[in-house]
Amino acid sequence: MxxxxxxxxxxxxxxxxxxxxxxxxxxxxxxxxxxxxxxxxxxxxxxxxxxxxxxxxxxxxxxxxxxxxxxxxxxxxxxxxxxxxxxxxxxxxxxxxxxxxxxxxxxxxxxxxxxxxxxxxxxxxxxxxxxxxxxxxxxxxxxxxxxxxxxxxxxxxxxxxxxxxxxxxxxxxxxxxxxxxxxxxxxxxxxxxxxxxxxxxxxxxxxxxQNINTSVMIFTKKVGISKAIMEQMGRGVTNWDGEGAYTNKTSYILFVMISKYEVAQIKKIVHSIDPNAFMIFTEGCSVDGNFEKRL
Structure with missing residues (x-):
């Protein structure tokens, strides 16, 4: 806290x-x-x-x-x-x-x-x-x-x-x-x-x-990241189960849409739970639908 x-x-x-x-x-x-x-x-x-x-x-x-x-x-x-x-x-x-x-x-x-x-x-x-x-x-x-x-x-x-x-x-x-x-x-x-x-x-x-939309894909083996993002950022998260092709171990894939302003915040949240998480950020995405534009 x-x-x-x-x-x-x-x-x-x-x-x-x-x-x-x-x-x-x-x-x-x-x-x-x-x-x-x-x-x-x-x-x-x-x-x-x-x-x-x-x-x-x-x-x-x-x-x-x-x-x-x-x-x-x-x-x-x-x-x-x-x-x-x-x-x-x-x-x-x-x-x-x-x-x-x-x-x-x-x-x-x-x-x-x-x-x-x-x-x-x-x-x-x-x-x-x-x-x-x-x-x-x-x-x-x-x-x-x-x-x-x-x-x-x-x-x-x-x-x-x-x-x-x-x-x-x-x-x-x-x-x-x-x-x-x-x-x-x-x-x-x-x-x-x-x-x-x-x-x-x-x-x-x-x-x-804040005008720049950014999509985030998170690959992790730890649970709790989705809940932390929703509670601390108020952003919706889509997740599904995956499997590493080399290790054959289960991993969790999360997808989040944020503004570029929130990139540093989501990095802190993810790394506080899983320092080894792998993240992909794609800037300039076009969004249609229920997405809250924060200023």
């Missing part, structure tokens, strides 16, 4: 570290590479940028240049989305997301925007910035949290609809946002901004490994 409690604590610490580091990486990439080039993010971060532009340039509201409106507005926009996350994904997710959104807003205010761009080429800035920001967002999601905005919508859709992923929802939202931007800005700025958002979305799906 103490071992399981310690493992749970370590898992929580690792998840929090993923979320904090991911937030910092995203804000660093955004403020250092994207904002100095005059580019716009997609999703709700882009909406925050546009809304800030409306307040300062459109309505001529006197706001100090030192005040980072993007971070502040991003936090305000996320408040109604947090309620949706609470209803669909649970209280723990909503609380962690609120903390992450507050942290992101703070990082956006604290991290300075350079007066002259670090990378002066638009395409290079888009690709590097997209990778950096995508990795940051992916790490936040990997920490079983969210940086808010379209991430909340994407996770809710992924929970309800098996063919959805966070990156796909982000791309759909970006097309809508940049469609509006085409009427406001130079087409070149819109195109480069869209490239940044697309690269970022692809990077998110690569890092957010």
């Amino acid at each position: 103490n071992y399981l409690q310690d493992a749970k604590k370590r898992e929580i610490i690792i998840q929090n570290m993923y979320s904090i580091i991911g937030n910092l990486i995203y804000c660093f990439g955004f403020n250092m590479l994207i904002v100095p080039m005059g580019l716009y993010s997609g999703g709700f971060m882009g909406v925050s940028q546009l809304f800030g532009l409306l307040l300062t340039k459109g309505l001529h509201i006197p706001i100090s240049p030192q005040v980072n409106l993007t971070g502040i507005l991003y936090f305000a926009i996320n408040i109604p989305l947090l309620y949706m996350g609470y209803r669909i994904l649970g209280k723990e997710f909503a609380v962690k997301t609120m903390i992450m959104v507050g942290m992101m807003s703070a990082f956006l205010v604290i991290i300075p925007v350079p007066e002259t761009p670090i990378v002066e080429d638009y395409l290079t800035a888009c690709i590097i910035g997209g990778i950096v920001c995508g990795v940051g967002s992916g790490l936040v999601l990997r920490g079983r949290s969210s940086a808010g905005g379209q991430d909340i919508i994407g996770l809710c859709c992924s929970k309800r609809y098996k063919n959805f992923s966070v990156g796909k929802v982000t791309i759909i939202m970006n097309i809508f946002v940049y469609g509006i931007c085409m009427f406001l800005f130079n087409i070149e700025i819109v195109i480069y901004s869209l490239i940044f958002a697309t690269v970022s979305s692809l990077a998110v799906d690569r890092v957010h490994i």
